[in-house]
Amino acid sequence: MTTILITGAAGLFGHHCLEHVLKNTDWDVVGLVRLARIGTSRRINEVMDGHQEWDSRVRFVWHDLRSPVNGYTAEQIGEVDYVIHAAASTHVDESIKRPSDFVMDNVVGTANLLDWARTLRGLRRLQYFSTDEVTGPAPAGVHFDEHAELNPTNPYSASKAGAEALTMAYGNTYGMPVFVTRTMNLIGERASKEKFLPLVMNKVLAGEELLIHSDPTGTQPGTRHYLHCRNAAAASLFLLHQAEQRQIYNVVGKEIDNLSFARRIADIMGKPLHYRLVDFHSSRPGHDLAYALDDTKIRKMGFEYPVGFEESLERTVRWTLARPYWLNL
Helix, strand or coil: EEEEECCCCCHHHHHHHHHHHHEEECCCCEECCCCCCCHHHHHHHHHHHHHHHHHHEEEEEEEECCCCHHHHHHHHCCCCCEEECCCCCCHHHHHCHHHHHHHHHHHHHHHHHHHHHCCCCCEEEEEEEHHHHHHHHCCCCCECCCCCCCCCCCHHHHHHHHHHHHHHHHHHHHHCCEEEEEEEEEEECCCCCCCCCHHHHHHHHHHEEEEECCCCCCEEEEEEEEEHHHHHHHHHHHHHCCCCCEEEEEECEEEEEEEHHHHHHHHHCCCCCCEEEEEEEHHHHCCCCCCCCHHHHHHHHCCCCCHHHHHHHHHHHHHCCCCHHHHHC
């Protein structure tokens, strides 16, 4: 029987990845969790609810990767064939306030995970789940490929770049079958309320003004690529079979400016959007106007994104409207 370990299995991507693997394979799944917030355990409960047939295939192990994986935890995890390392601290604002915490979570945590993983006898592939932000801001019209120079501009992206480097180093030094994915901004059901989509929804519902990141003139909103977690999970499962050792793969979504994105959310909700464009970057260094990656590499390998942007956005907004407690957790 094939077994996969998903770290951060209670996170936004992690719990969608857990569900995707359970639905699309017959593998057993070990979810490594820290459960730092009340909402994270609820994600797991909702995914597992109504699927008693999954109970025998899943087990959860609590561990904080700031500490090495000790013998007891290693025994609980057992031998695994695949690892998706998605556990991370991800909020840029918090990384600017508490940079050392992000180094501990993302760099030290990855080192501890890799130290344990290199003891596995039958490891087939290990994915490090990284971010578009490691390449820094993208000039207009530029989409970085996998060979782009690293240019992190805040402690969060620097910590992810450091973890990428460690992953590749373990591949080179110990011959571990590692690869890296760089993924754009994720959307999906059960996102934390400070993420942009639920933030927009809360502002729209309350009739409050939404501040949108713009250029210094206050006329050009920031741009992102938005990708549903299901697409990211599908890419991970595809690459666990297809990725080459010590390679990087970009996983990219729909490019849209944040004002248009917010307006689309408000339209789906049937309510007006009140907003103001604000130059965040000048007052809050570390916030970049645009990130952009090129996903030609994974597309040429035959990967196709299973859900479209409009479909996934509308589904996520309507799902959340029907479960408004997710806007408050």
